[in-house]
Amino acid sequence: MRKASRLFEIIQILRLARKPMTAADLAETLEVTVRSIYRDIAALQAMRVPIEGERGIGYIMRPGFDLPPLMFSIEEMEAIVLSLALLDRTADEELKQAARRVNQKIAGAVPEPLRQALDRKALYAWGSIAQPAGFDLGIIRRAIRDERKLMLAYRDELGRASERTIRPIALIYYSQTANIVAWCELRQAIRNFRSDRVERCAVSDDSTLPFIPAAQG
Template identity: 80%
Template sequence: MRKASRLFEIIQILRLSKKPMTAQAMADRLEVTVRSIYRDIAALQAMRVPIEGGRGIGYIMRPGFDLPPLMFSIEETEAIVLSLALLERTGDEELKQAARRVNQKIAGAVPAPLRQTMENKALYAWGTVAPPPASFDLGLARRAIRDEQKLVLDYRDELGRATERVIRPIALIYYSHYANLVGWCELRQAIRNFRSDRIAHCEAGDAFFRGDGNRLRADWMSGWANPPA
């Protein structure tokens, strides 16, 4: 996590907390060292963010500090709530946790009437909840798409035939029972779809395809129909 993002996260944690937060608790949530938290707290205090406390007793945010408000209408807020609820139906555990954090952040930033809209739980997304893939990390795939990094797959097709694939991942499609990874397959020399439940193993490769992702996605969307892997 970049420092700027981490500073924002610390502010949000302290704003939403009802009791002092120790540096260790924040370090565990942000997956960084306690020393990093101490440095970040000192940096925020130097920027006149009203954080009080110290080592061993925890930190609190003095009342009255607010980030700029999020200007959402009621309909926009409901759209966000429903979209986040739909993420609960995916098998992507990282995204589900992220959705819960987004809900907390928005609830802490919007005016009281809109906060009530978010908290009244009047909007639901029903349907099958996809299980997490047994041998495929969806978070790894999303990061590889963002970073334009190649992935190495052990893949089995619909007949159970095993192959090793090196692919350039460009998209993830979430269905109710599984996810599809879309990428340029170096074995087939074409864009292919890889079902998450048929991926026996996946790891990040050593090579990248930076600058080529948008072109591959444009090629993929121009067809919208790709043969099976």
Template identity: 75%
Template sequence: MRKASRLFEIIQILKRARHAVTAQAIADQLEVTPRSIYRDIVALQAMRVPIEGERGLGYILRPGFDLPPLMFSVEETEAIVLGLALLERTGDQALKQAAKGVNAKIAAAVPGPLRQVLQSNALQAWGSIAPAPDGIDLGMVRHAIRDEQKLLLDYRDEWGNATERLIRPLALIYYSATAVIVAWCELRQAIRNFRADRVEDCQPDDTFFRGEGNRLRDLWISGWTSGNPAST
């Protein structure tokens, strides 16, 4: 989790809390070290976020502080609801969990009539649900795309041949059956697609391709054929 996102989440945790929350408790929720939380608290206090407390005793957010509200029209709210429902059909467990958090945060922030839209279950997204792939964490792939970090795959192609690929992940396409990773393949020296359900293992490499992602995505988009972005 990047620092900006972590600072936002710390504020949300403190807003929901009824009592002082320790740095350890916050760290456990965000999967970082207490030392990181101590630094984040100092950074937030420097930005005049009214957090009170100290190490060992915990922290509280003074009543009355809030982030600027998000105001959506009914149609915009319905678009969000449907988009979150569609995430349930992917095999990305982290995105499914994130969707629940988004729903809760929006429901707590919007006026009553729009809150009813979020909670009414009037909009549904039905269809087959993609199973979570066994050999790869799609959350890690999304993280690698953002950080422009290479990934090392143990992959089995459609004929069952096993191969090892070092890739530069560029995009994720979610289908009803599986997710497809669009990447620059170091072995083939070209853009290739890798089905998540054919990945037997995936590990982050210690090398990066920073500054190249947008150029490679433009190359990928320029090669689309028949309106299918997954074509190669």
């Protein structure tokens, strides 16, 4: 385990501990030597993390210490950075802007060792970028959350136009487009609608009830 990750693991362990943790306990949990734990505790105390205790007795975290809202290991940080980079390749402009804000919040909240890992920018997402939809995909996400119906003007793969009232269930992001999974009132069945074939999308004024699809077969 890298030192930066280990420091944050020690903080988490001590925050959750109900009794003092000895260096031997921490070393066994983290699979390192006791000497490494002594050095790590000294480093954390130098960073003004309120850890108290002595060798052979145990360490505790002083009550009232608040961690920054975002505390990640290096591997967790890399997972977030790569996920946000992949999200930036979708056609969902609202989520892309949100991803950039998340990156800024992470950079401003994490301690220096993780900020350095973030600044290296060694992870990239490559591939085609989805074509922008003709409407805001945020409408779909909010309709799913709020259990609202949507009205679509839609063209199928043959170019045939239709008006649909749907109950969106899920939104699946592909490299080229996003697919809306929904109950279609016209077809009385679950259907997939490609976002790049939606010409208009609006929330229905119809009040919605809990969604129970018709029995199949």
